[in-house]
């Protein structure tokens with residue numbers, strides 16, 4: 099069966115707009131991916147090439163052994179920094195940290211440790227990578243594998259330290275903007 103026929107018969111696909119639009123009329127990948135709500139992290143690394151970068155291409159991978167991944171543009175300074183440090187840390191941002199998210203996504207920030215001068219942080223006990231104060235949770239990871247992913251690399255890290263703070267409101271990136279999300283604790287009274 100041809101793809102067009104299969105599509106015409108499929109109960110869900112047949113209700114969707116037809117892909118007859120020319121590519122230039124279709125929404126771009128960025129626009130489509132903006133419909134996927136994500137948390138917001140700042141990746142950091144230590145050493146001579148210490149650096150930080152806002153990233154939402156981050157995911158848990160494995161519980162045993164504990165592993166996570168992040169995808170970093172090969173054009174980003176963060177890329178060379180993680181490769182050089184062979185480790186990275188992840189600060190998961192809270193709702194009140196959108197300015198930090200903007201700052202670490204702004205190419206005009208200084209390089210090296212100087213970019214952390216205007217930010218509260220402590221050095222991770224395992225990797226010495228900056229852990230941003232006030233984040234919801236932190237991970238430190240040893241770099242285990244690097245996979246090519248188009249113009250990004252996929253960094254697979256083994257978690258060597260994990261901790262959480264007391265914050266309850268997460269920063270979420272959705273539709274091209276930042277939004278607060280509050281967790282509802284079961285049994286809590288309003």
Ligand SMILES: Cc1cc2nc3c(=O)[nH]c(=O)nc-3n(C[C@H](O)[C@H](O)[C@H](O)COP(=O)(O)O)c2cc1C
Pocket residue numbers: 138149150151152153154155156169170171173174175176177199202203204205250271
């Ligand atoms: C909400 C948000 C999420 C982002 N996620 C990623 C990401 O997962 N990977 C990436 O390479 N860049 C991501 N970026 C872009 C980088 O933060 C931005 O290009 C940064 O300036 C790169 O810094 P660097 O070149 O100094 O390392 C994101 C930007 C924003 C605003």
